[in-house]
Amino acid sequence: MVNRPRGSGRLVAEKRTSQSRTTSDRKKAAPKKTKPKSARKARNAPKRGLISGMFFGFLGLIWRVLWGFGWRIGMVVSLLIGAGVLYIYTTLPPVSELVDGRARGSVTLMDRNGAVFAWRGDQFGGMITADTVSPYLRDAIVATEDKRFYYHIGVDPIGIASAVKINLSEGRGPLSGHGGSTITQQTAKLLCLGVPFDPNGGMTEAEYENDCRQTTLWRKIKEAVFALAMEAKYSKDEILTIYMNRAFLGAGARGFEAASQRYFGKSASAVTPAESAMLAGLLKAPTRYAPTNNLERSQQRAGIIVGLMEDQGYLTTSQASTARTNPAQLSEAAEAKAGGYFADWVMSDGPEFFTRETTEDVIIKTTLDQRIQKAAEDAMKQIFEEKVSEGSKAQAAIVVMSADGAVRAMVGGRKTQVSGVFNRATSAKRQTGSAFKPFVYATALELGHHWNSTVVDEPYTIDIPGSGPWSPENYTRKHYGRVTLEYALANSLNIPAVKVSEAVGRENVRRIASDFGIDSDLAEGPALALGASESTLIEVTGAYAGILNGGSSVEPYGLTELRLLEDNEPVMGTEGGIGERVIREEAARELIYMMSKVVSEGTGGRAKLPDGREAAGKTGTTSAARDAWFVGFTADYVAGVWMGYDDNTPLKGVTGGGLPAEIWRETMTRVHDGMPAKPLPMLRPAPAPAPQNRELPAPSNRQTSENPVDTVLRDVLNSIFGAGN
Template structure:
């Protein structure tokens, strides 16, 4: 039964046996035995469940009764045709069988028979022969499909990669304009003896060539970082694959990278250190460009000068200096291995911070070199037995304060720096270490007790050459340079410029002034001891650091004159010309204050402290060389002699007694600012000057720290060690001295130069070598004593006083062992000035 439609699309009634059947008259209910079965393979009528052929089978209505029958029939017909094509028929009848199966089925017997059995057997054989061929074609079909889709996928991947590369390449500068950036210049700072003090600049070391290096140094980097360096073209697919495999198979261990030395160089030269896919693509592109434009040795040399080793060191030269204190050409095989291994993790493998890890990594490098045949077994064993010994981290040394000062003044000498340079300085490494040790140990021993946390130290030759400069107790903790940058009140250390002004105006060390209370427009300066000594000589007043006398002298000669004298001597800071200038209330740096004392040590020549003697390029071209001997003469020899006599007294009987140097003529002055915020001592001999400041960075008061305790002790420690092997040098100007008559039972000593005491029995103002009982003016003309130094009636002689241990002048009987024996003659009649009269002195 079929559902048919005519051309007009109208539904037609089903037919049975050529006659239309009304839907209502057709009984489609079949008995169990009459239900149609599936057709045989040879097209015979189907069998029912009882095994009998259905005599009512009609191929026309079978599809109507079984809708799937037609589909199965067509499928079986197709299989039969494939069997015929695959297996040739045995006879003509079999050959014609597929062509008219329906007709043949109507002629065949309904059951049994030889012909039916033979055909069924042949069909089974054909079916068995057909299956292997179908499986082969199926396999070939799957493989072809995979190849096809794989090819298509590969094309798309290549297109995507190409687009990605093109996109990231567009972010780079044009290849035509691409060039290796110039390496930032390095400044090598050398000591006076030629040893390296420090490297400054962005790289921390100079550029080196492969020819300068021992062969095992570059080989160490090749062995551990890129052993196929000489066999790839910038990118190493073999290395990348090996790294991927190892990273996958060795989970939990350290990851291995696939970047070549060329790729690392490209990153260091052109890119940032961020790790992104974009950077890796750009890195690969730039590596190819480097390989195309530079030889392998050039690339390796660039790499060795640009790779980062930590602690601000770029390049093997900087790393060798920082970690081993030697040049790259001098490192051993063990040290070279440590440097090569350091590149992987500079902070974790730094030999001066983690020596065990650094040596373990160095052993890996040596093993890699031996495996690649770059060193023999004997060399490897020796290197493993003698690993490099790192030096103390450079950041902790005070020499960096000196190096920073060099960098501060370097621009004034040569301007812009565009290439590696070498700067020769005046710094003495031995003195630098002595100064650092003296300051640091004093702070460690007594800093807490006296409430002092910081200090500064400066040492100069009399010509102004800086021999040592310590800007603080620890450079690692604070890089602020308290020696050359910090400005603090010098206190009484400024008084020599007041007394110098008075001497130049006609006063002498024997001139007497009254130590008594003073009031200047409501300002009442006091002595540190709150005591007043009465008439004293200028020599004594300066030695004991009497404030009232200094203030009176400052007003007497004029504050502006004092400021002019200080500037002429070398002070460069701005000074306020007021009455308090005599007590050092204007701030100065330690470096300029010590430099201003230099004319006392060199005979009257003003100096500008200097630290640079020569600047040359790395290839030997001299850029600057120091010439000249100073700023010119500012003091006459007689004036120098008088000042040295007074400042010498400070170390003999005054506030600087702890600083006396046995066998040496030395002078100096202590200084303490208001509330003990700053403590100073500046002292000198004929061959060396040194100054010490101690206090707190925040300006807070200390616990009674004064120039006469901690600073004097630091100065004495330094000078005794620094001058231990130097023959004593007398102070210039004849070391002017005030000679007093000796007791009757003692013979007066003959001073140096054989100058006798004055016939009058009174102390004689004498410059040794320039015998003159009267004051001598500049250039040999007699000095004119100012009216301020002459006026008024002369007071009666006062009993002589001696200096007690606390620095106070006392009557002889009041000081133990200080005034025994025959009474001494009194002071000469003191000179009363107009200022003394005005202020009740």
């Protein structure tokens, strides 16, 4: 038995495993690994992974910084927008308070038969809603302005991006041209972001509206915030209601109800697809596409809208085809554009607070007769087309009125279908020439002389203090000896007119003319008798109306009744009419007889009316033929015609007995078409022998306003006259 030392381990063999190998054995036993070429190359190349890592790390840092700032800034912006939306939300009033945003009222003018013929101011027409308006019109607006209206939240990013792209492609700025605004944003603009117009705010209405239409980036941002608030406050139909009532649609129409009434004479609830398309087409450019400015252009624009409605499913193919084949047409009143000058005159002559500066909606009934108005316009057009050389700048004006001063027609210039332009019938003060002579003879007749009293037509000179001698001449440069007053007036002799004026007293002539309605300053010297004073056509025509009505003064008028839209009782009535008596009826009848001879036998022969209808009047031609007049009347109407140049250029070959008389005849022929002929209210003397050659004494039984100097002068001149009964 073998003894082992204590503590020695058990005698066993080593377990041969791979773990028990020595390091050197493992190195020897391990197979030799060969690295790929790419790895070998990478070990020898620059350490690019470090550079790219640093680059992407830097980008990541920037992103983290931007993201950190971005979400914080975004949160701040969102909070600000939310606060803005919330604030605006609390300030928005009920829809009913937003539909009528006009700063002033409107005036609707009706003719003598109650038909509307003109509009002034901003027309509203009454509130319409998305429910009460024609569905065709509602669909046309959405199809044209905002086809995603019912799906966005007030701002349409798709629409904005599309608009910016189009603007840039067309060479404009991103915000110039197409705006990409939704109907809600456009409504915000119409509301001027909730800032109402303040007349005392130091800004005119035009400046206020221009400010509301700004297209700056900051303005667009504010509109977007306002639109979001509106979307939160109102329903889509309520927003559309505000839009439809506030949109400007040309010709003074505010809102689609006013526009429908203005252009088609019907409510917006009853418009057809074609009419709806035309109305919706106005939104792009109201003045340019207004059918009253250019109907064909408006119809072409409407055709585009019809196509949009068809593409978006609002119209069937059949309905669209019908709308294209039968485009919308203007109402008769809108197409006629009648009485523009007349309407302007009524507006300027009426009370300012109910016309030019009204804050109410006013209805004015007038004396205008649209049939007579058309007659006057057509007559002027015909004469200028047939008798006036092409390119001539000559102008003309016409006034037609009844014997009481009720104006039935007014043409203030060659362009008839206009408004807001210079009115030569009421504003042009021109010398009257021989058209003034009836007032000279009216004075003589009132003082007791007669149609067959005589005066000597001969060379005549008056010494005017401070000016020296003055010798009037007849138009023909001839003298006719002893003539009756009737003959002198019929042939428009100047020397007899001056003699009569001097004999009866210039102050009396001035008083008679002024009392008849010639309100302009009348000449002081003897040339008064020859119409050296200036007057307007409406004044002279009104004065002639006083002769026709038997010798009473007349105040020309056009307004017969004025009331507020919501009231049935008129606020005021007729302004004008027959006034005080100026001359005796017997004197007026004699004067009408004398003036009838102007037409039947004298200088006004070209004014003679067909079918034997009696007419009376007087021609007038001023110095150097700068003005030519014919004013006259029948038993039914008085009409005055003036012709001349605005810059006082002399007319060539035109006298009052020429083109003005022809315009008068053409006008009155049309005016009296279909009317029975009535006799003039004039003296009808029995045929008499030649005038008796007796002097024309001053009447001893009449009071005059002559001063002693005039009395002496008249006594001297009486020796020149002969007289008759």
